[in-house]
Amino acid sequence: MALHYSGARELLSAVQRRAVGGRRVLILSYHRVVADFAQEAKRSLHTLNIEQRTFRSHLEVLQESHEVVSLDDALSVLDGTRQAARDVAVVTFDDGYRDVYRHAFPVMRDLRIPGVVYVPSAFVGTERRLGHDRLFAALRRMQARGIGPMAVGVGNPGERWLIDAFEGNAEPQVALERLIARRPTPGLLKLADALEDRLGLSSWRPQEGELPMSWEMLREMDAQGIVTGAHTAEHTVLTNQRLDDARREIAQCKAALEKGLKKPVKHFAYCNGYYSAGVAQALKAEGFISAVTTEDMPNAPGVDPFALKRKVLWEGSSAGVLGLYSKPLIACQFDDTFGMLAVQKPVMGARPTNFGTAGRADAEQGISAHG
Template structure:
C-alpha cells in the first residue's frame, strides 16, 4: 500500500496529520466534549511511534512544501503534524510528547481568542445542547430564531445525534447565525454559571511563546474560528490579515501558513491568502498530497481516538496503520469530503464581530 501511495504521489508520500485536543482523561472528557476533537495522550504517542515505524520522517511544514514543489528531495516519506485551534490541553499533554520525541509540529491559532477566557462557538453550542438534552428541554420554538428552534428540536427529539446535528448546522449557517443560536439557547436555558463550558480553554500567549522558543511553529486560523466561505470577501480579508498580524506581533515570528476552518475554501479565499503573504493552507480533505500539488489546498488526515479502536475495544496498531496508509480509501470503502465551496459574494459594511468576546476583553 505504501508503494502504491508513493507512485500516486509522485515518488514520496507527503502525509499531513491533524489533531485538535490531546487530553489526559479521554473517558472523562468524552462525557462533556465533542468526541471527534479528542485523542488521549497515550494514543497520540502511539500514533507518532506508529508513523515512525511505518517509515515516515517527521518534517516541518516548510520542508514538506519544498519537497512538494520539487525544490528538494526527501530520502524517506514525510509526515507533518498539525494542530487546529490552540486548545490548552495540547500545551499540557501534546507538547511534552512532541518535545520528548523530537517531533516538529505547527499549530494554527484563532488569534483573537488566544489569551482570553473565551470558548469556540462550536464548543458553546455543544455544551448548551447537552444541557437542553439533559433537561429534556422543549422550548417555545416560536420565540426562537428558526435555525435555533430547528437545531434544538432535532437534538432534543433524538432525530439526529448531537455531534452530527451540530456538524450539519455549522456547515449550513454563517457565524452570525451561530451567535444568534447561542444567545437564544442561553435565554431558553435561563441564567447561570453553567452556561459557559469549563472545558475547551485555549492557550495564552506566554504558552505560545514558550513553544516558539522550543522550535514549534504557528499559523493562522482566522480571528475567532470563522468558516470563511460563509462570509463576504471583506470579512475574509479582515479575518486573514488581522489574524496574521496578531500572531506575528505576539510571537515575533513570520506567519506564512493558514488552516481553513471546517476545511472549506474557495478561489476567493485563496486569493486573499496570497495577497497577504501566505505560502500554504491546509484543508481537511483526506487525500494524498502529490509532488507538484497546490500548496493552498494541502490535504490532511484528521485523526481522533476512535480511529485506533479495534474490535476488542482497545488500541489496534493494525487498524491505525490501515488508517494512516488510507487502505479504506484505496479500496473504495471511504471517500474524501471535499472542501471547495462557493463563496458568499455580497459585501457587508460595518460587519460586527463574528464571535462574542468575553466581558472586559477587546481586540
C-alpha cells in the first residue's frame, strides 16, 4: 500500500500510469440520497447524505468526463480484457438505505447509469436501524442534554469506550468515528441498546428513508442494472473481529443475499473501509471477485481487485466556498486534482489480519472515512 508515499511520489506514479496508457477507473460511494439536505441534517448523520438534485448534478458532470459503466465492465477494463475510449466510472451506494430506492434510483434510471448497492444482509426487508445511526442519535442526545460518559450509566466496557471516544470534548460525529474504528461491532450494538435504554430512545421513530430497502426494491433495481453487493450481515468492521468470526459473517451474508435475490452476489464492500489480507482471502474463498475500500484514489490497471479504491461523496463534497453547488469543485473531485496535488491524503484501510486469541479487538486504530 502507498501509506508511506509522499505527495510527490503519488503525483509521479499517477503520471507514470498515464504514460503506459491504462485507463483509470473512478469508483464513487454514496450513502443516503435525500429530498431535503438541511431538513434531514437535523435528525441524521448528515455526512452520509446528499440531496437528490445535487446527486443528479454529480452524475451529469461525471458523464461529461467519464464513461459510467457497471462494476463488471470496470473490472474488465482494469484486467485489460475490455478497452475504453475514456476513463471509466462506477457509481456505488453503501448500507442499503430505502431512500436510495426512492431518490437515487429514478435519477440513475433517467440517466441510464448502472451501479452497485452494497447491503448488510441482516437488515434487508426489516425495520431495523443501522448501528451507526442508532449510536449517532444517542451520542447527539448525550451532548444536547449535557450528559457525560459516566453519568449516562451504561457500565463497562461501554463507559470506558465512551470516555475514550469523547476525549478532548469531541463532537458526536468524531466520537462515533472513534467507536466504529476501535471497537468490535457486536459490542457497539450492545452499547447502542444500553444507551437507547438509558436515554429513552428505544421507541425512536426514524425517517422512512433511513430504514433498509426491501428484497423487492433490490430486485427491481437489479433488473435495471443496479446490482446488489454484500456489506457483511450486521454491518460489521471485519478487521475488528477474529478472522474465524469474519469468515462466518462473510459466508452468512453471501448465502442470505443469494437466497433473497435468487442470483449470485460477487462484489463486496468493507465496512468502514477496513480490510486485511486474511479478510480478502476469506472473500475469495467464498467466491467474491471484488471488494471496495474507502481509499480515496482512482484505480489503475494492476490494482488488487480486493482493495479497489473509492471516493466517498456527500452534500458537502461539492459545497464550494459559499455553500452553493459548485460545478468546478465537483469536476476537480472526479478528475482527482486534489489527490494529485496531495491536498487530500487518502485514509488507508489496510489492517493486520486479526487471528485474535484475546483482547485484540480493543486495539487502537485510525479514523476512517465511513464505508
